[in-house]
Amino acid sequence: MADVAARAGVSLKTVSRVVNNAPHVQPELAERVLAAVAELGFRRNLLASSLRSGQATATIGLLIEEIANPFYATMAEAAAEIAGQHDTMLVIASSEEDPARERQLLRDMCARRFDGLLVVPAGDDHSFLRAEVELGTPVVFLDRPPGGLLADTVLLDNRGGARAGVGRLIEAGHRRIGILLDSIGVYTMRERLDGAQDALAPAGVPYDSRLIRDGVGDPASAARAVAEMLERPDPPTAFFSLNNRITLGVIEELYRRGSDATVLAFDDFDLARLLPYPMTVIAYDTRELARTAAELLFLRIGGDRSWPRTVVLPTELVSRGVTPGAAPAALEPT
């Protein structure tokens, strides 16, 4: 910048004013400065800039569990869109469901003085963020609530959605429903399971631990779990998959067997419409989830110091998948 100033024959400060589009600079001088900037290929150092001005790195962080999962990828895209509207860069980091990694990444983002953080929590204790929050870094949690910290949170109606979905299964006469979940340690899984029980209990369906399978982390183990349940003397007539990854394994196994079991699944995704098995999906607006959280974050960054809010977004039941073996039916328009 000093070089540019020398070249244009002005002071450092004037160059600063020009590159920041500050007022009170004569057009003639500005032109000389811009010419010098172009000639010398000068690019202002944003590090120094935000160091000096104290805040505003024009960066927010998004901590998710896994980038390649379409659920999180969609959230990232929606958040990036909102960030772009605020001339802010979005940094996406992936915790891989590891609380230690989550902690390290969040600390790192704080050390880099990000303007705010969007967090899908992996761990259940976020008290280590309290100092940062009090120091002025806004944090908004989404999809899952924080632990040991009062902060803005945007959630889905996991429990209500599961209740409605399982309720429909019960209306259709199902009494033996196999439930597959990733990990009972995860908030969303607990809520969805609770929602299922909300519907099962009043219908007089007894609790049967053999119909609930925890620790189903990937499609292959979901397929195995389905196979085992089906091979027992009194097999389930319906399956409730608690996330999109599990759904894939369930569909695969049922398709392979030519089964006619009914499928209820949490999480909608683009390709669900084209999967070769009919199912009812508990859907919600993933983009809206991320958008709401991001907008809330920018409210906070803008100085909103009101009491932390919790927003819960609704879910709905939709039909997905196609029927194999049946005459090809018209799909819904894209």
Added chain:
Amino acid sequence: MADVAARAGVSLKTVSRVVNNAPHVQPELAERVLAAVAELGFRRNLLASSLRSGQATATIGLLIEEIANPFYATMAEAAAEIAGQHDTMLVIASSEEDPARERQLLRDMCARRFDGLLVVPAGDDHSFLRAEVELGTPVVFLDRPPGGLLADTVLLDNRGGARAGVGRLIEAGHRRIGILLDSIGVYTMRERLDGAQDALAPAGVPYDSRLIRDGVGDPASAARAVAEMLERPDPPTAFFSLNNRITLGVIEELYRRGSDATVLAFDDFDLARLLPYPMTVIAYDTRELARTAAELLFLRIGGDRSWPRTVVLPTELVSRGVTPGAAPAALEPT
């Protein structure tokens, strides 16, 4: 930091040494400093740190077209993994295929003094990066080559893959092959089209512009294009989809019609196995693409100044999808 120094009764510099694990600090002093750090909740400012030390923001950028596309999401995940191995943060930005946005984002990343950049180019002129590259910011291009700039590039064998795939269609007797592509302006599309012609020409199949459809940007328009081609007097017996998004529309339309046209598609993806229509997919290792590029980038960041390299990764033909109406067959294991 000054507060910490005062609290611990040492100098600023000693605190700096302690938080950087520098040698030559008495254990007793270090302990006092660490205690003060903990009490005051001190977190070192990485902005100031990398400003002072000149380089090493421990950040690299990845510019892709669209986060929610599984192709790019997978690349992002693989790149993030390599970045993590180098204690570096990965910043993902999305250009939405807009050259102006690409330019702005890359400039921004340079202004933030990222240690290096991974770029899937949207535009065809990257000469604006030359100054940065010469100034020492390593840039590696992937999936598509840069324009007007000599730099490391990691590509797929688009042309060879398309040639092999179309060759197989020709062996099976197909002569009327509908080809659908996103935009002829995109490098990968041109290469894949050239590969198709490599196979068509020697087989004596004449060029027929009605069988090539450009500008198919989303599944819905792919479905429409397929419908129109099939309703002509001499319909294609096979379709070649040049990317994953187009493939979805093709499959949807063919399934809806109960057609028996053969499908060849570029790009594999997780759920392709479960789509309700059989097809041959030109597959490649997306993660390897990103890994190779990221490793090359870290080589450059590490100081490798050898001549720019171009790496081309192979493709292979695989079977995907299931056959509707047929007896459910065993799927491949996950």
Added chain:
DNA sequence: CGCTAATCTGACAACGTTGTCTCTTCCCCT
């Protein structure tokens, strides 16, 4: 016991910006 060397610590400047304040100039109004 004195000298050298090794180890440890601190003062200071500098990284590249921008906020603050001051000074100059020029215009407009009374």
Added chain:
DNA sequence: AGGGGAAGAGACAACGTTGTCAGATTAGCG
């Protein structure tokens, strides 16, 4: 014509850290 005020430009310090160098302390050795 004189005074007030606005506008333009620059000098300087400061943001939070670390590299450099010099000083202080201690240990080791003859």
